[in-house]
Amino acid sequence: xxxxLRNVNYRIWxxxxxxxxxxxxxxxxxxxxxxxxxxxxxNATAVGVVMALQFGPQILLLPLTGFAADYVDRRKLLIATQxxxxxxxxxxxxxxxxxxxxLWHVYVFAxxxxxxxxxxxxxxxTFVAELVAQADLPNAVALNSTSFNTARMVGPALAGILxxxxxxxxxxxxxxxxxxxxxxxxxxxxxxxLYARDRTMRAPGSFAGGFRYVWARPELKTILxxxxxxxxxxxxFPIFIATMSVSVFHTGASQYGLLTSTMAxxxxxxxLLAARRATTGISLLFTHTLIFGLGLALAAVMPNYLLFSxxxxxxxxxxxxxxxSAISLMQLTTEPAxxxxxxxxxxxxxxxxxxxGAPAVGWVADRFGPRWAMGIGAAAGxxxxxxxxxxxxxxxxxxxxVEQRRLRFILDDDPxxxxx
Numbered sequence: 001x002x003x004x005l006r007n008v009n010y011r012i013w014x015x016x017x018x019x020x021x022x023x024x025x026x027x028x029x030x031x032x033x034x035x036x037x038x039x040x041x042x043n044a045t046a047v048g049v050v051m052a053l054q055f056g057p058q059i060l061l062l063p064l065t066g067f068a069a070d071y072v073d074r075r076k077l078l079i080a081t082q083x084x085x086x087x088x089x090x091x092x093x094x095x096x097x098x099x100x101x102x103l104w105h106v107y108v109f110a111x112x113x114x115x116x117x118x119x120x121x122x123x124x125x126t127f128v129a130e131l132v133a134q135a136d137l138p139n140a141v142a143l144n145s146t147s148f149n150t151a152r153m154v155g156p157a158l159a160g161i162l163x164x165x166x167x168x169x170x171x172x173x174x175x176x177x178x179x180x181x182x183x184x185x186x187x188x189x190x191x192x193x194l195y196a197r198d199r200t201m202r203a204p205g206s207f208a209g210g211f212r213y214v215w216a217r218p219e220l221k222t223i224l225x226x227x228x229x230x231x232x233x234x235x236x237f238p239i240f241i242a243t244m245s246v247s248v249f250h251t252g253a254s255q256y257g258l259l260t261s262t263m264a265x266x267x268x269x270x271x272l273l274a275a276r277r278a279t280t281g282i283s284l285l286f287t288h289t290l291i292f293g294l295g296l297a298l299a300a301v302m303p304n305y306l307l308f309s310x311x312x313x314x315x316x317x318x319x320x321x322x323x324x325s326a327i328s329l330m331q332l333t334t335e336p337a338x339x340x341x342x343x344x345x346x347x348x349x350x351x352x353x354x355x356x357g358a359p360a361v362g363w364v365a366d367r368f369g370p371r372w373a374m375g376i377g378a379a380a381g382x383x384x385x386x387x388x389x390x391x392x393x394x395x396x397x398x399x400x401x402v403e404q405r406r407l408r409f410i411l412d413d414d415p416x417x418x419x420x
Contacts, residue, residue, distance in 0.1 A: 003136060007132050012185045018150065019182070020179055027172050030259060035332070040103065045366050053355075058117075060118075064349045069119075073129065078095055078123055079187075081117070090173065092175060101169070121341070121347045128140045145274065152260070160254040182318065214278040219329075226387050227346065230350075233357045236362075243365045244308060267319065270317040271321075282329075284321070290382065
């Protein structure tokens with residue numbers, strides 16, 4: 001399960017990333033709480049706008065981000081993006097601590113952070129291939145997700161306590177300081193032990209080449225459509241959890257942070273299960289999108305805080321298994337020279353749908369209530385499952401038989417089950 005940690009470069013990177021991720025999740029929790037309870041009067045639409053501004057640059061900057069991930073030195077680019085995000089956290093923290101912060105400030109900083117993240121995310125995903133051998137790449141991707149979700153479990157819980165004690169602004173400052181860890185790890189990497197990457201030759205139409213490559217691959221198109229549906233309407237957890245916490249269960253900051261950490265606990269389990277799994281495929285994505293949709297529908301009707309938190313663990317497992325498996329599948333079945341552009345397209349679709357979905361889901365939460373907003377997320381999960389089923393029927397000839405009074409689902413061999 002933890003075999004990638006035998007590699008010293010991966011251990012250095014993972015240690016710095018864990019500290020920084022905890023700070024990032026503390027800031028995300030504090031930012032949502034600041035907008036929802038201090039800068040507005042429980043306005044979920046405003047939270048949706050912040051999410052839209054933060055993830056919109058994934059689409060706007062797509063021609064540049066994929067190019068950068070394939071052509072620029074990834075370690076140096078990560079140093080630049082991580083330093084930029086640290087400076088933005090510091091500036092927003094100072095505004096908040098001094099009492100000068102206004103809603104439009106949060107909007108501006110969310111957009112600027114989104115611009116930095118648009119370059120950082122595909123580079124960070126593909127940089128893992130330079131830290132470990134190809135055979136360990138699925139495990140390294142899953143352990144990255146484990147680290148990210150461990151931070152998502154710890155960060156919001158700490159944030160909930162610290163918001164009540166010192167206020168939101170200090171959490172932004174703590175996050176700014178946490179970037180020192182990841183910047184230190186990038187400087188400490190042993191350059192001679194990095195795995196060489198295939199250098200992509202610059203040519204006219206390289207950006208369009210990424211789209212042509214994806215369009216020619218039915219399995220990649222299927223994954224992207226499933227992730228678009230999930231990312232646009234299904235994975236708006238800041239809105240779901242914040243509005244259910246404040247408007248339905250009437251809890252405070254610490255209970256809100258605990259709900260986010262509860263879901264992250266499930267996500268850690270999902271990431272660890274993905275780390276153990278030797279292979280993955282679209283059949284696995286289909287299963288977990290179906291379970292996700294059903295789980296979110298059940299969570300939407302839970303009558304109290306405790307039962308809702310239990311369902312969040314369950315949802316966290318399925319959501320993380322889905323996203324981790326999709327990332328691994330995209331990387332393993334893509335030629336190394338195309339990996340940066342393909343992952344940029346993947347992340348743009350996964351996160352870039354948020355400017356469409358988050359404000360819409362926030363509006364539904366304001367107009368009809370948080371439970372109806374979660375119903376939209378559940379419908380998105382079921383729609384993604386239908387997309388996966390269509391691929392399995394058309395390309396892997398899914399068949400259903402009744403044998404000894406039991407249903408059996410039969411598939412042709414999966415060409416994506418093992419790395420190419």
